[in-house]
Amino acid sequence: MIEDIAYVHYRVSSLQKTAEFLRDFGLLEAGAVGNRHYWKAHGSSAFCYVAEEGQPSFVGIGFRAESVDALKALAEREGVPVVDSNAPGGHKSIRLVDPDGWEIEILAGGTPTAAVPAAREPMTINYGVTKNRIDAYQRLRVEPSEILRLGHLVLNVTDITKSLPWYQEKLGLLVSDEIYDDIHDRPFGAFCRLNRGETPVDHHSLGLFGIGKKGIHHASFEVQDFDSVQTGHYALDKKGWKHQFGIGRHVIGSQVFDYWRDPDGFRVEHFCDGDMLTSGPQPHRTNLTSPEAVHQWGPEVPQDFFD
Numbered sequence: 001m002i003e004d005i006a007y008v009h010y011r012v013s014s015l016q017k018t019a020e021f022l023r024d025f026g027l028l029e030a031g032a033v034g035n036r037h038y039w040k041a042h043g044s045s046a047f048c049y050v051a052e053e054g055q056p057s058f059v060g061i062g063f064r065a066e067s068v069d070a071l072k073a074l075a076e077r078e079g080v081p082v083v084d085s086n087a088p089g090g091h092k093s094i095r096l097v098d099p100d101g102w103e104i105e106i107l108a109g110g111t112p113t114a115a116v117p118a119a120r121e122p123m124t125i126n127y128g129v130t131k132n133r134i135d136a137y138q139r140l141r142v143e144p145s146e147i148l149r150l151g152h153l154v155l156n157v158t159d160i161t162k163s164l165p166w167y168q169e170k171l172g173l174l175v176s177d178e179i180y181d182d183i184h185d186r187p188f189g190a191f192c193r194l195n196r197g198e199t200p201v202d203h204h205s206l207g208l209f210g211i212g213k214k215g216i217h218h219a220s221f222e223v224q225d226f227d228s229v230q231t232g233h234y235a236l237d238k239k240g241w242k243h244q245f246g247i248g249r250h251v252i253g254s255q256v257f258d259y260w261r262d263p264d265g266f267r268v269e270h271f272c273d274g275d276m277l278t279s280g281p282q283p284h285r286t287n288l289t290s291p292e293a294v295h296q297w298g299p300e301v302p303q304d305f306f307d
C-alpha cells in the first residue's frame with residue numbers, strides 16, 4: 001500500500017542559510033509554492049525536502065502510496081478527503097495526524113518531473129580477491145554527495161505504545177528491529193519498514209524512539225556508495241558545516257552513516273549500503289544498553305547523539 005517515504009517537512013530560521021547548507025549537503029532546489037520551498041534528490045521524484053521560514057521545528061512526513069486507488073481506499077478507511085496537492089508533482093493527497101500531532105501526508109499519482117542529470121554510476125571496485133577494474137583508473141572529486149532519495153526518518157515520540165501501533169495500523173509498517181529498555185524493563189523504540197510483500201524495501205523507513213518527548217532525531221538521505229559518503233563528508237567539512245557523528249557502520253540496518261547538523265541544529269544523515277528486507281523476517285530485539293545498539297565501527301558515539 002505505502003510504496004516509500006516521500007519527504008520531510010521543517011520550519012527553519014533562515015531559508016537562505018538552509019539553502020546554502022542543502023546545496024552543500026547534496027539536494028537540488030525544486031522551486032517554491034507560497035511560503036514553502038522544495039528540494040529534490042537526483043532522479044524524477046518531485047521533491048523530498050520541504051522548508052518554510054519560522055520557529056525552527058519539525059512539521060511532518062510525506063509518504064507515497066503505490067497508486068491513486070490505494071490512496072482512495074486509505075482515505076475511505078480513515079474518513080478523510082482526497083485532495084489535489086499544490087506542491088510540485090501534481091499529486092493526489094490525504095492528510096492524517098499521528099499521536100504526537102505531526103502531519104502525515106500521503107501522496108499518490110502525479111507526473112514525474114524531468115530527471116536531473118543522474119548520479120554517477122556505481123563504482124567498479126577491485127576487491128582483495130576479486131579484481132573488477134583492469135586498465136582503468138579510479139578518479140573522484142571532493143564535491144557534494146549526489147543524494148538519490150530520502151531514505152528514512154527517526155522520530156522521538158511521547159509514548160511508543162501509542163505511536164508504534166498507529167503507524168502499524170494506518171500505514172501497515174512492519175517492525176524490523178525493536179529496541180528494548182533493559183534498564184526500566186519496557187519497550188523503548190522500533191525501526192520499521194514498509195510492507196511490500198516480496199519486494200525488498202529498506203530495513204527501516206521510519207524509526208521511533210520513545211524518549212517521552214516529541215521531536216525529530218534525524219532525517220537520512222541515500223547516496224550511491226561509500227566513496228559518495230566520504231567525498232560528501234569532505235565537501236561539507238571544507239565549507240565549515242558542523243559535523244555530528246560518523247563515519248561508521250550501524251548495526252540496526254547496517255548502513256554506512258555520516259551525520260551532520262543543519263543551520264538550525266537538525267541532524268541529517270548521508271547513508272549507503274543499508275539492508276533490504278522483504279516482509280518475511282521477524283522482528284529482532286536489541287537492548288538499549290547493548291554495545292551493539294548504535295554501530296559496528298566508527299568513532300565513539302557522542303553524548304549529544306541521544307538528545
Ligand SMILES: [Fe+2]
Pocket residue numbers: 152154218220269
Ligand atoms: Fe539513520
